[in-house]
Amino acid sequence: MTAKPPPPPPSPSLNHRYNHHSLPPSTVKLPTNHTxxxxxxxxxxxxxxxxxxxxxxxxxxxxxxxxxxxxxxxxxxxxxxxxxxxxxxxxxxxxxxxxxxxxDSNALGLLAVAAAKSGDTLYAKSIVKSMLRSGYLPHVKAWSAVVSRLAAAGDDGPKEAVKLFSQVTRTIRRFTDAVVTDSRPDTAAYNAVLNACANLGWSDKFCQLFDEMPKNKCEPDVLTYNVMIKLCARTERKELLVFVLERILEKGIPLCMTTLQSLVASYIGFGDLDTAEEIVQAMREGRLDLCKILRDLNMDVEVDVDEEGDEDEKENDNDVFENLLPNMKYGNDYVPPLLPKAFYPNTRMYTTLMKGYMKAGRIKDTVRMLEAMRDQEDRDSHPDHVTYTTVVSALVNVGSMEKARQVLVEMSKAGIQANRVTYNVLLKGYCQQLQLDNARDIIKEMIDVGIEPDAVSYNTLIDGCILIDDCAGALVFFNEMRARGIAPTKISYTTLMKAFSVSGQPKLANDVFIEMEKDPRVKVDLVAWNMLIEAYSRLGMFDLAKETVEKMKKKGVYPDVATYGSLANCIALAKKPGEALLLWNEIKERCGLIADEDKLTTKSSSIIPVLKPDEGLLDTLADICVRAAFFKKALEIVAFMEELGIAPNKTKYTRIYVEMHSRMFTSKHASRARQDRRVERKRAAEAFKFWLGLPNSYYGSEWRLEGDGAGEDEYAI
CATH class of the missing domain: 1.25.40 (Serine Threonine Protein Phosphatase 5, Tetratricopeptide repeat)
Structure with a gap:
C-alpha cells in the first residue's frame, strides 16, 4: 500500500458557519483537563x-x-x-x-469524503446534510466528492446525487459571494451531478445544469462532454455521438483518449460493432478526419430511425440536444473539424473493442485480438490485466474453463498479476458449471497469492450453492464472509434470502430480511422485498405474502411485475381465486385501465409508477380466472394481452374449459331463481367460448359434450 501524504491543515475558509442555522451550544459544563x-x-x-x-x-x-x-x-x-x-x-x-x-467543517468534510470513498454513501450523504443543518458550509471538494460517489452508486444513488447538489447550491445562493467562495460548485462538482443525470437518462435536467455552469463561472471541460456521450447512449441517441466529438473540437477543448474510448464503448453498447471497428481502424491509420467518417456512417442511422417510426419521439428531445449541441443544425455545406493530431489505439482501446467481440459472441476474434496485441511494437498497446481478464471472461461465458485457466497461466508468464476481478470471473464460471470444489480452490489460490476475496467473491459462491440446492453451504459462506470482516452487500443478503426461498424456508428468509433492515450500510430495496414475498408464495402462504406487500407499500416501495407475479402464483397455489380479482383490479389501476374516479387508491397516480405487465403475470391471472369460471375477467385479461401484442395460449385455456366447465349450465333440474342468477355468468361463458372458437350460442348452436349433465352443481359458483 502506498503511503498517503499528511492531511492538509484545517482551512479557515472551511470553518465559517452561518449563525442563524447553528445548533445552540449545550448549557452543560463539560469538564476539561488542560494537561x-x-x-x-x-x-x-x-x-x-x-x-x-x-x-x-x-x-x-x-x-x-x-x-x-x-x-x-x-x-x-x-x-x-x-x-x-x-x-x-x-x-x-x-x-x-x-x-x-x-x-469544524474540515473534520466533518474529510469524514464525509472518507465515508464516500469507502462505499458508505448513505453515511457520507447524512454527514453533508447534517453540516448544512448545523450551520456549516462544506468545502466544494467535500460535498462534490459525495455527489460523485452517489452518482456512480446503484439503486437511488444518482437521484440522491441530484437532490444533494440542489440542496447545497440552494443554501449557497442565500449568501454573498465572499462568504461562499470555497463552497461554490466548480466544474468538477457540475461534472459529478451531470454524470448522475446521464446515468438516469435525464436530458432535461442535464441541459438545465449545463446552462447553469457559466453563471457560476464554470466552463465545460472534456470530462463534461465525455459525460454527454454517456447521456446520448442512455437516451438511445446514437446519431448524436459524432456531434459531441465535433463540439469538443470546435470549442478548442483538448481532446483525450478517454473521449475516443468512450465513443467506441458507446457504439459497442448500441450493438454497432462495425462503427467501433471503423474508429479503431481510422486511428490505426493515423487519420484526422474521424468526424467526417462518423458523419458518413451516421447517414444510414437516420434512415433506420425514420423506418422504425420513432421520429416523433426523437423530435421531442431535439430541443434539449440542440441547446447542448448547436452543431446538430449545421447545413450540408458544413465541413467537419479535423482532429488536432493523430491518436493511435492503446491497450484500453483494443480491450474495449475486444469486449465488443465478447458481447457479440465472437470468441475467436477475442482471442485473436489478444495475440495481436502481444505482437504490437508499441508497448502502450500490449495487453494488461484488464485485457487478459476480458479473454478469461469470454471463455468462461462459453464454459471453456480449462482454456480460461490456461490464459491465467499465460498471464502470469507475461509478468502480469491477476487481480481480484480475474479470480472472481473464474469463480463465477466454476459456480455456473456446478463445480463448487474448484470454486473453493480458487478462493484458496486467491489467498495464497495475497488477494483477499471480497463481497463479490462470496456472493458468487452463495449463488453457486443455490444452483446445487445447498442452502446450508450458502449460509456457511455468508458467515465466513462476515468472519473475514467483509461487510455483506445488498446482493449478499438477497442472494442468501433466495437460497432459503428456493429451499422452502421462508422463516429463515425473513430472518435474513430483518438483519438486512438493521444493517445501516445497505438499503432494503424492491429486490429484497420481492425475495421475501417469493419465499412465502412458493409455499402458498398467501396471507403472509399479502401482509408483506402491504408493509412494502407503507415503506414507499411499490410492487412491480415480479411482485405481482409471485402473488398470482401464490393465489393459484393457495386456491383463492377471489384474491385474483382484487389483484387484477390493482394491476388495471397501475396500468391506467381504470378511470380516476374509479380508482381504489387515494394517493396521486403520479406518485405510483406505471406498471408494464409481462406475459407470465397475465397468463397466470387468466389461468386462475378460467379455472374459477370468472369468464368475464378472463376475457378482460386476454383482451389486454392481445392489446400488448402478447398471444394468449388458447390451446391451454380450451383444455381447461373442456376439462372443468364443459357441463356448466346444462342441468334441467335447477330452480328458476337459480337459473336467473346464472344468466350473466352464462353470457360470459358463451362469450369466452366464442373467443376460444368453441361451439357457442353466438353461432346458434348448443354446446354439448357426451354425458347427461350430471355433476353441474359441482362447478356452479
Whole structure:
C-alpha cells in the first residue's frame, strides 16, 4: 500500500458557519483537563493517530475542539474500515451529548469524503446534510466528492446525487459571494451531478445544469462532454455521438483518449460493432478526419430511425440536444473539424473493442485480438490485466474453463498479476458449471497469492450453492464472509434470502430480511422485498405474502411485475381465486385501465409508477380466472394481452374449459331463481367460448359434450 501524504491543515475558509442555522451550544459544563488535552494534541501533531485514539478512549471528558477535530481528520485520512468506525463513534458520542458544534467543517468534510470513498454513501450523504443543518458550509471538494460517489452508486444513488447538489447550491445562493467562495460548485462538482443525470437518462435536467455552469463561472471541460456521450447512449441517441466529438473540437477543448474510448464503448453498447471497428481502424491509420467518417456512417442511422417510426419521439428531445449541441443544425455545406493530431489505439482501446467481440459472441476474434496485441511494437498497446481478464471472461461465458485457466497461466508468464476481478470471473464460471470444489480452490489460490476475496467473491459462491440446492453451504459462506470482516452487500443478503426461498424456508428468509433492515450500510430495496414475498408464495402462504406487500407499500416501495407475479402464483397455489380479482383490479389501476374516479387508491397516480405487465403475470391471472369460471375477467385479461401484442395460449385455456366447465349450465333440474342468477355468468361463458372458437350460442348452436349433465352443481359458483 502506498503511503498517503499528511492531511492538509484545517482551512479557515472551511470553518465559517452561518449563525442563524447553528445548533445552540449545550448549557452543560463539560469538564476539561488542560494537561491531558495537551498530551493528546502532541500525539496528533506527531502523526501518532492510533496512540491518540487510544488516549482519547481513556479520557474521562471530551477533549477540546481542536483535538476532536484533528482526531476526526486523521482517522478519516487513514481511510480504513477500522479508522472510519472510530471516527463515526466520536460523531455518535458528540451527537448524543449535543456537542457536534465542537467540530469544524474540515473534520466533518474529510469524514464525509472518507465515508464516500469507502462505499458508505448513505453515511457520507447524512454527514453533508447534517453540516448544512448545523450551520456549516462544506468545502466544494467535500460535498462534490459525495455527489460523485452517489452518482456512480446503484439503486437511488444518482437521484440522491441530484437532490444533494440542489440542496447545497440552494443554501449557497442565500449568501454573498465572499462568504461562499470555497463552497461554490466548480466544474468538477457540475461534472459529478451531470454524470448522475446521464446515468438516469435525464436530458432535461442535464441541459438545465449545463446552462447553469457559466453563471457560476464554470466552463465545460472534456470530462463534461465525455459525460454527454454517456447521456446520448442512455437516451438511445446514437446519431448524436459524432456531434459531441465535433463540439469538443470546435470549442478548442483538448481532446483525450478517454473521449475516443468512450465513443467506441458507446457504439459497442448500441450493438454497432462495425462503427467501433471503423474508429479503431481510422486511428490505426493515423487519420484526422474521424468526424467526417462518423458523419458518413451516421447517414444510414437516420434512415433506420425514420423506418422504425420513432421520429416523433426523437423530435421531442431535439430541443434539449440542440441547446447542448448547436452543431446538430449545421447545413450540408458544413465541413467537419479535423482532429488536432493523430491518436493511435492503446491497450484500453483494443480491450474495449475486444469486449465488443465478447458481447457479440465472437470468441475467436477475442482471442485473436489478444495475440495481436502481444505482437504490437508499441508497448502502450500490449495487453494488461484488464485485457487478459476480458479473454478469461469470454471463455468462461462459453464454459471453456480449462482454456480460461490456461490464459491465467499465460498471464502470469507475461509478468502480469491477476487481480481480484480475474479470480472472481473464474469463480463465477466454476459456480455456473456446478463445480463448487474448484470454486473453493480458487478462493484458496486467491489467498495464497495475497488477494483477499471480497463481497463479490462470496456472493458468487452463495449463488453457486443455490444452483446445487445447498442452502446450508450458502449460509456457511455468508458467515465466513462476515468472519473475514467483509461487510455483506445488498446482493449478499438477497442472494442468501433466495437460497432459503428456493429451499422452502421462508422463516429463515425473513430472518435474513430483518438483519438486512438493521444493517445501516445497505438499503432494503424492491429486490429484497420481492425475495421475501417469493419465499412465502412458493409455499402458498398467501396471507403472509399479502401482509408483506402491504408493509412494502407503507415503506414507499411499490410492487412491480415480479411482485405481482409471485402473488398470482401464490393465489393459484393457495386456491383463492377471489384474491385474483382484487389483484387484477390493482394491476388495471397501475396500468391506467381504470378511470380516476374509479380508482381504489387515494394517493396521486403520479406518485405510483406505471406498471408494464409481462406475459407470465397475465397468463397466470387468466389461468386462475378460467379455472374459477370468472369468464368475464378472463376475457378482460386476454383482451389486454392481445392489446400488448402478447398471444394468449388458447390451446391451454380450451383444455381447461373442456376439462372443468364443459357441463356448466346444462342441468334441467335447477330452480328458476337459480337459473336467473346464472344468466350473466352464462353470457360470459358463451362469450369466452366464442373467443376460444368453441361451439357457442353466438353461432346458434348448443354446446354439448357426451354425458347427461350430471355433476353441474359441482362447478356452479
Amino acid at each position: 491531558t488535552d495537551t498530551a493528546l494534541l502532541t500525539l496528533l501533531q506527531q502523526r501518532k493517530t492510533n496512540e491518540a485514539w487510544l488516549a482519547y478512549t481513556h479520557l474521562p471528558h471530551l477533549p477540546n475542539p481542536t483535538c476532536l477535530s484533528r482526531l476526526i481528520c486523521q482517522l478519516s485520512y487513514q481511510n480504513t474500515p477500522t479508522s472510519l468506525t472510530k471516527a463515526q463513534s466520536i460523531i455518535q458520542r458528540l451527537r448524543e451529548e449535543r456537542q457536534l458544534h465542537r467540530l
